[in-house]
Each structure stands twice: as structure tokens, then as C-alpha cells.
Amino acid sequence: MTETFAADGAAHAAPDGKSPFATLTFERSIAVPAAVLWEAWTAPAARAIWASPSPSVTVDILESDTKVGGREISLCKVEGQPDIRCENGWLVLQPAACSVNYEVITCEGATLSAALVTARFEEADGHSKLAVTVQLSSLAEDMAAGYREGFGAGLDNLAAVAERTMILQRVIQAPKSIVWGAWMNAETLPQWWGPDGFSCRTTRIDLRAGGEWVFDMIGPDGTVFPNHHLYHEVRPEDRIGYALLWGENGPKHADAWAAFEDLDGATKVTLGMVFSTAAEFQDAKGFGAVELGQQTLGKLERFVSAR
Template identity: 70%
Template sequence: MGRFATLHFERQVAAPVATLWQTWTAPAARAVWAAPTPAVSVEFLEADSRTGGREISLCKVDGQPDIRCEVGWLDMQPAQRSVNYEVVSVDGVVQSAAMVTADFTPEGEGSHLSVTVQLSSMAGDMEAGYRQGFDAGLGNLAATAERTMVIRRAIRAPRQLVWDTWVNPDTLPQWWGPEGFSCRTKRIDLRSGGEWVFDMIGPDGTVFPNHHRYGELRQPERLGYTLLWGENGPKHADAWAQFDETDGTTTVTLAMIFSSAAEFQQAKGFGAIELGLQTLGKLARQIGAP
């Protein structure tokens, strides 16, 4: 039985390295791809994906005790490298500890991910489980990144102001949507566990029913929500918005993981990236910032 092991994993991903980085680090995205198999569900109790931040999750399998995983982010170099520790325990007994280093490299229009896991098993030999779990998880990660759309805009305004304009039920419907679109709200409750049920109305009068269900709202840093096709309709995408401020300018990152690769390609085809940039442009105008 081996106590120590060094494991290496490589993945070619058909997504830009910036998109892969978002999928690797954003809590809303990690919740989508983290479960290695459909038999496993992952519940995130805490998630702070930045240097010095911590993530705590429970892996649940019917009939078995929960597996607790604590991740601590030690170094984050956006779209280049992350380093984290990982401690796995069951019923309060530590099973393993590991150091995980992930390197991201652009390759043409896609990217390459290299992951090294330095593993110490403390209760039995964990190497086989780690190999299986990481291999499946990174496969999920690649598939998720390849149907993820990332839109980004810098707004010359403080982060708190941008956040307040986004989560205000009076102002959000005024700017949400591309140029020429308006919103007609049925009900709106902008909090964790809340929802926004509304119609987007196109320039030609076409009505597009929408339903957003909100997960985590971490003021003023990020929010996550699920997009449905109409009230209580089928899921369209998992989405999040992240707000980062530098010298009085806030970079807004809006990302969506589409429910299928086909929906992602369809959205790209009708210009979803350009329409999303128009939406963030309207947000900037609402604030009165360039």
C-alpha cells in the first residue's frame, strides 16, 4: 500500500484559456462539473475562489457517508496557474491531503490543461480513487468549458455602484437585455433563493419569456443564477456575474454554461456574445459611466 503518490493529468480543451480558467475557478461552474459521476452529488457549503480563499463541499452518494472536501487556494495567476491544497475526510477522519497545481496554456483557439497532484494517503491507499475521480472530473471540466460563454466589460465606476445597479429591482429591468429590447416584470426578488420572472420584448414586439432563479449572492463580488425558458420552464443555462475592481474601474465578467453543446453553438450563431456586450453597455449607460 503506497502512502505517497504524484499524479499527472493532461487535457486538450476546445475553449479559450480565459474560458477554461473561469470554468476551473468560478464557484457556479465548479458546482456544474465537480461530480465525477451522475451517482454523486456535490453540495457546496463555502466557496471563495481567490488567493487565501477556501472552498468546502460534500460529496454525497446514496447509502454512504458524506465525503467532505476542503480546498484552500494558495496561489491564483489568472489564466496561467492555480495552486491549492485539498483535504478529504469522512466522519471527521482525514483520509488524504494533497497539493494540486494546475497550469493553463493557450493552444490555437483552444487550450491545454496540465494538473499535478501530490497526494498523501492517511487512511488506506487513495491513489486509485484519486486517479479515477480526477480523470472523470477533468473530463467533465473540459466538456463544460466547451459550452461556456464568457463576456467581459470594464466600467469606469466603483464595484459597489455596479453591484447596486445590478441587484436593484427598480434598475435591473431598465437596462437588462440587448439594444432595442425592454423588460416586462411579473415578479422580482433579487436575493439568494429569489427569482425574476419577466418577458423580454424585442424591437419588433416579439415576446421572450424568461425566468431567473438566484443562487449565491456574495456582495459585491459575484452572483449566480439559473436561466429557464419561461416560468418554471426547461433550464437554458447556469450563469454567474463577477465584479472585480481596480483603481475605480470595475470589470464585469458575465458567463453562461449552456445546457448542451447544441444550445451553445446556436447561441453563438445568433450573436449571443455581441448581444451580451450590448447588455453590459446598457448597464454602463444606466450608471452613467463610459
């Protein structure tokens, strides 16, 4: 007997036992502000981390354009099984409030399901409540049980990712092309990168997808901090995605992204980091990473203002 899941969370048998439709609901309370949870929910770099429902599943995001009318295409891979293709299309994006997207699942050219996914965000006392409704149509087989298991595991992952995510934002009074040009330029990036009083000493720099930046940050007291950035995504004047390593080819301590949004001639810059562990996130907060990161964005603002 096929079951559907109503909006109240209870299971109901379809009258004929064969209904392909189901409505699934999920709720999570997460100890982060809604603005942080929103970034973890929508930013491709973060989604690539939490989307896999289990360690046996690898999720490769092939294409992502997080705007109304944009889409995300990913492949879910399990060894020994055919790849599952997922296409998401963003229909509504109201930051820290609501998103709506369609989702179509296919495998070897056959469409398995289509769904409408609505996510609503509420915040109280620094905690966020996330309510997700999935209106599902199973086209080739009953997908309700798989959706319930997969979404449930993914949202558990999302909660863990959000709680080790750091978000820095700043509105810079300069056009997006100017801000992007200062960031993604091998000559200018080292001139402003880093907190107040820090300088950069570059070994190699190649600011392309597949490129890298190997450099030392040198503190005001002369302390040297080796860094290695590995760039995996570069969308001109839109966003970059990269990994942060402790020194050249050292251990990864965070996945990061920078997004650039036009605000009537000004530019909103969002710098996000998902730390590899909760302990590294707490350590970063403890040594003032938020304040130091804001200093870095302040140096960027002063740099572009002076040009």
C-alpha cells in the first residue's frame, strides 16, 4: 500500500493505494541566526557539503546559479549504481525568510520524480526554525520513503554545517565590476588581503578555477602564517569558491566562498566559511576571526575607494 505524508506529518493511505503524490514536512531548530542558516541553505559551496544523505553518496554540483530563474544541477553517485541527476530551479528567494524551488530527479534518461520544495525560516533569540515542505510527484516509482529518508538526513547535515559556518558581509560603495576586479586580480589581491597591520608574501598565484594562491600572511609582530587557497569555482562578478589549507598542500580547515551582489551601484560582499570541524570554528571565533575578517573587508573598501 502506498502512503502519502500530509502537512501535519502523519501518514495517510491513498484511497486507491496507488497515489503517486505525497506531501512531506520537515522541521529543524538550529542554533544559528537565520541569516547564517540562509547562506548555508543557498550557497553552493555549503550545499555541496551537506547535500549528501550518507557517506556512501557523493554529490557533485555541476552547475549552480542561485537567483530567481537560476538552476542547480548535481549528480548523486553511489559506487556500483547509475548516477542520479537532480535539477533544482529557484522560483522564490527571500533572504532569511523563504525559498521555493522545483526539483526533478532523473536516472539514465528516465524521470523518477518532480517536486516543489518550500523552505521557511524564522528566528528567535539567535536560534532559527526551518520548516521545509516537499510536494512530491513520483513518476516512475514510489519515491516518498526515499525522499523522507534523504531529506531528513540532508537537513541533519545542514544543521551541523550551519553551526560551523561563519558569514561576513559588507556593503562597499563601488560598482561590482570594480570590487570584483580588485579581488580577482593577481596584482591587487595581495595588496589588501588580510586584517589591519598584516601583509601578504606570495609564492604562486593563479586566480582561475583550478588555480591556487600560495602565500604567507605576516602579522604586525612579524609572525608568519602560511596559507594555501585552492580555487574550484570562479563565476565572473558573481562568486568564487575555494578551499582554505594550512600552508602549501596542508590540511584543509575550511571551505569558503565570496559572493558579489549589485545594490544600485554599490556592492554587497558576502564572505562565507564552513569550517571543517566544530572545534576549528570555535577556535576561529575565539581568536577573533569575525573581527579580523571585517577588517579585511574594510581594507578592500578602502582600496577600491582610493582607486
